[in-house]
Amino acid sequence: MSARSTMRFVDWTMRPETAPEAPTMMHELQCTTCLAASSATEDFETARDWAFGHVGRNPSHQGYRETVTRFWRMTLTD
Numbered sequence: 264m265s266a267r268s269t270m271r272f273v274d275w276t277m278r279p280e281t282a283p284e285a286p287t288m289m290h291e292l293q294c295t296t297c298l299a300a301s302s303a304t305e306d307f308e309t310a311r312d313w314a315f316g317h318v319g320r321n322p323s324h325q326g327y328r329e330t331v332t333r334f335w336r337m338t339l340t341d
């Protein structure tokens with residue numbers, strides 16, 4: 264007689280994080296010339312202001328890369 268095993272497959276659902284302490288989205292801008300970066304902030308305009316200040320001090324630094332962070336929550340579907 265052979266042993267039998269039971270496997271249960273569980274479905275997960277992924278949704279945007281809704282915890283009140285979780286920001287919707289975080290923005291960070293990095294200069295592609297010297298790699299200096301703004302702080303990560305919920306307010307895109309804060310990161311954008313940093314880029315305007317940076318190009319003002321360094322007129323040849325004209326390329327920027329944005330990193331956006333979003334938070335997700337996994338829950339059991341069952």
Ligand SMILES: [Zn+2]
Nearest residue numbers: 294296297324
């Ligand atoms: Zn720079």
